[in-house]
Amino acid sequence: MIKNYLKIAVRNFLKYKMIGLINLFGFSIGIAAFILVARYAVHEWQYDRYHENAGRIFRLVSDIARSPVPVGPAMQAELPGIEKNVRHSQNLDFFINIAPDK
Secondary structure, X not given: OHHHHHHHHHHHHHHOHHHHHHHHHHHHHHHHHHHHHHHHHHHHHOOOOOOOOXXXXXXXXXXXXXXXXXXXXXXXXXXXXXXXXOOOOOOOOOOOOOOOOO
């Protein structure tokens, strides 16, 4: 049965070359887009999964570019479920040294 389908597909491809190439090109683009989206989705699902308590890590995202400095401590003080908070910046113009001073 599959052999018959393949024969018909090859005959139609040879008979209607331009339509076959358009279909093949569209199929190739679709498969490539699916692979890219799937890789992105897997990467997002695995984000921070190496932590022991990965299910307890959350990220606060706001509509503005930056959230005010006191947001973390205020949320920690008012919401009993927050154990720790940390600020994150993607600005690479500075260096944070966490080693104790001697």
